[in-house]
Amino acid sequence: GRDAEFNVKVGGHMASSASVVSIMTSLWFGHLNGDDKVAVKPHASPIFHAIKYLTGELDKSYLKRLRTLGGLQSYPSRTKDPDVADFSTGSVGLGAVAPLFASMVRRYIDSHFPPRPAARFIALVGDAELDEGNIWEAIADPSLQGLGNVMWIVDANRQSLDRVVPGMKIKKLAGFFADAGWHVIEAKYGHKLQAAFAQPGGESLRSYIDDMSNERYQSLFALQGSVLREKFLEGAPTEVVAFINDVTDEDLAPLVQNLGGHDIEMLLDAYRECDLVTDKPSVVFAYTVKGWGLPIAGDPLNHAALLSEPQISDLRKRNGLTLETEWDQFDRDSEEDRVCR
Structure with missing residues (x-):
């Protein structure tokens, strides 16, 4: 173990974990079957272990032992963690592609041996993880084409270690997947925002948010009420101002911050759509908030931030x-x- 006086921070990334809470909740408790295999992005380790505890697969004594000797790793590990992970994902980029190659092996087994229960191969990937070159080598590999039981979910929180990534990046990445023969789904806006877009004047609201820089949009995530209203409407066209005037301060944050990656039903719909595509792998770009539900939400420097005791x-x-x-x-x-x- 580590002496308490030096135990200031022993691992775990609160912001990067919070962004995938909805994704992993919907996946584990609304979609997965017993034979499915999942690679979980390294920074989601605390959520992974919390799920294993809730499902009875991890003893309570481990919950306070993240990155302590004999405790839980800061990334899912098949060899070092007491609970069972399908893939070790500590090396960024390698864990993401592991389900692809596992699916290829399964395709070989299915063609040479008696039938087995169907299985899906899923990777939960951070958007910054897509900077790794080995990912694109795997996606472009001809031997990995046509794997209809593969689904990737990209945690599109638009933040990396110390910056907010440019808005155009997600669109480019989605295009790369489509060009490689993947089925691409974008879970960008949740049901509340989509319902607002369908109302009179809603298209102006959509265009306004679509055209907003990632840096500015991210800065809204920790705001509430009248402060959020003032910041959100800075430079807004009259149609958007008129639309937002009909939204109460109490309802404004749940509306403006309603991204698809935190909408359970939207995520489940996306997973089901992927299941229907059987001739190619699928990828879901789930737009999320880094630090979702926490006071550090959207802060460009929240990567290694810790909550204070009052928080x-x-x-x-x-x-x-x-x-x-x-x-x-x-x-x-x-x-x-x-x-x-």
Whole structure:
């Protein structure tokens, strides 16, 4: 272990984990089957272990032992973690492509041996992870074409280690996948924003948000109420101002910040669409907020940020938890527990 006086930060990226909470919740509790295999991006390790705890696959004693000797790794590991990971993903880029090659092996097995239960091969990938060259080598490999049981989910939080990435990057990446023969889905705006776009004046709102730089849009994620209204409407056309005037301060943040990567139903719809495409691999670009639900949301320097004790206390309170209950599983025989088990 490590001495408490030096135990300032032993690992775990709060912001990068928070961005994939909705993706992993919808995937594990609404989509996966027992034979599916998933590669989880390294920084999502805390969420992965939390899910394993809720499903009864990880003992509670490990939850406070992230990156301690004999504890949990800061990335999913098949050899070092006590809970079972399908793929080790510590080397950025390598874990992402592992399901592709696993699917190719499965295709060979299916063609040479008796039938086995169907399986899907899924990779949860950070958008900055797509900077790795080995990913594009794999995607362009002719032997990996036609793998209809492969789905990648890109955590498009538009932030890397120390910056907000340019807005055009996601569009370019989606084009690269399409050119390589992949089925591409974009989960950009959630149901609330899509419903707003369908109203009179809504198209102006869509165009306004579409044209907004990533840097500016990201800066709105930690704001609420009248402060958010003022910042959001700076330089807005009259049609957008008129539309937003009909939205209350209370409803404004849930509307403006309603991205597809945090819309459970939209994500499940995207996964089901991928299942219907059986002649090519699929990729879902799920737009998310780095630091979603936290006071550090959208901050370009939130990559290694830690919440203060008052911020943690507020988070605990907002989720109906106390110091005594914050590590508890759901009550046995509750609806939540039945979903987890």
